[in-house]
Amino acid sequence: MGSISDEDIQRVREASDLVSVIGERVPVKQKGRDFWCCCPLHQEKTPSFKIDPSVQLWHCFGCNEGGDVFAFVMKTEDLSFPEAVRKLAERAHIDIQETGGRPSAPASKKARLKEICAATAEFYHTQLMRSPDAGAARAREYLAGRGLGGKVPKEWNLGFAPGRGALVRHLTGRGFRDDELVEANVASRSREGRLRDRFYDRVMFPINDAAGECIAFGGRVIGQGEPKYLNSQETPIFHKSQVLYGLDHAKAAMASTGTAIVVEGYTDVIALHEAGIKNAVATLGTALTMRHIRLLSRHAQHRIVYLFDGDAAGQRAADRALGFIDESMTPEAGRSKVELAAVTLPDDLDPAEFVAARGADALRALIERAQPLLKYGIDRRLAASDLTTAEGRTRALTEALAVLAPIKDSLLAKDYAVQIAGRCRAREEDALAALAALEAPARRDEGPADGGAPAPRPAAPAPTRRLTQAERSRLRFEREFLSVLAQHPLLALAHADELAQVQWRRSAHGAIAASLLETLAADPGAAAGTLVTNATVAVPGAAGTLTAAAVPEGQDPAAVAAYLAEELSLGDAEEAIASMRALLSDPSQLAPEDYDALFQSVVGMQGDLNHRRQAHKPLPPA
Structure with a gap:
């Protein structure tokens, strides 16, 4: 597909009211100026999913996800950003122009193959529902016998493949080329080079991707025959794994x-x-x-x-x-x-x-x-052996411990090893020694779709120290400052200098700030949704940060932003003074004149900080 212009994205955004879009999936209820619902992304009984209609952003306080209307469609329907834009454009009856593709033909091979699969599924479904052919009748009887009659074939787009070249004739008549049918794996070539239907006399199950687009097929033979089930082979749009x-x-x-x-x-x-x-x-x-x-x-x-x-x-x-x-x-x-x-x-x-x-x-x-x-x-391993005999218990111990080999160094594995020892009447120390002696198997994983090297196993996270209360408060102020500015772009423009100068304690916060500044520099009129979307592209998970905090009803967003900006500035000043005091703690490291100059600077900065702290009053309650 081609790229979608910023103008069309904005048109779709403005035509897609967030409350309405979410309300089509789950019931929403208004409380004050906001709307709330149970999160469609995770299971919950008490609504923790907030929708702010004034800035067209949402946030779930249960799973910490958030974003704009495009992010909601992407996360709930497993779509890419362009796919979400197209889906919402279709909902709003907006025609969007995509650049970079050929207007007279599909812009990509994958799109063409999906068209072939969609046309094939339609053909198969029509054969099942309407064909008087004896094979189609047997297919309908099979489905009814499995309790899959009535509305099921329509809901799941089930079909019947008659074979005998019927599909090839239908698709070539629709303008699809022979080589495209082979690549989509709905047809194959005989030894003589003739094109023939891949599926013959089978009940057909279209296989869709997560977005609901047909990408492959599975066929179940009617009556006797091998293979009983036949799936599409791997294609550019279908990978079984x-x-x-x-x-x-x-x-x-x-x-x-x-x-x-x-x-x-x-x-x-x-x-x-x-x-x-x-x-x-x-x-x-x-x-x-x-x-x-x-x-x-x-x-x-x-x-x-x-x-x-x-x-x-x-x-x-x-x-x-x-x-x-x-x-x-x-x-x-x-x-x-x-x-x-x-x-x-x-x-x-x-x-x-x-x-x-x-x-x-x-x-x-x-x-x-x-x-x-x-x-x-x-x-399963223990049940497969006779635990009433010494030989059975020994075999059971060995085979059950082997299950733990991939995690043999974990506390969980050691706990299970002790349990296995008890059930096999073995000594705990013998079971733990046998566990430690196991060789962990190579990780069974698949490489990336492009056939490159397998992705490395992520390293175990290093132990982290517990944050102090002051450190936790600092990170909270950073999150709230970024969130308020993202939700009120005019305030972000007003505080651009602070965004650039804050000494962010978390690198992700600094990257989010840089993204906000970059978006505003390119478009000073950028909407809140654009700021959040662009930040999420730059920093995965940014949407959760930028939609988490909100200005309480009754408070002035400008006052809140100014308070947070000053709070962060004061924290940076305290950090700078602490660093300078650390240098003063060892006078031997400085020349006398440098020591005196640094001491005077600290005194002056501390005095200024004290005055600013006295003037920095808490915000009045909403």
């Missing part, structure tokens, strides 16, 4: 419940959604990957529950999942901790069968009792 079936349907429920449920089949996902369990997704013929986990963590901030079928294939998948145990699952990971849990369905049932036989509430109860993946893996 990065895509989850149903995420576009599930991400809102994940955000509200805080939990993601991972299953293994398309029909399982649809069946769970139809039963009211709308936070379910499926992997696409591959085991869960670290990229999947990172993707899900963006939407489900509480935990990810892997729901395994009770059959042998499901249990093999359960064993593979243990390969994703790493330090991110330990308490030492802090805020970056990922809670990955697992549960196996009883009686060899898959999720769709379980819901049909026992109901959604029974499955919810099972999910609620899901065990942390570590405990799940250990219990």
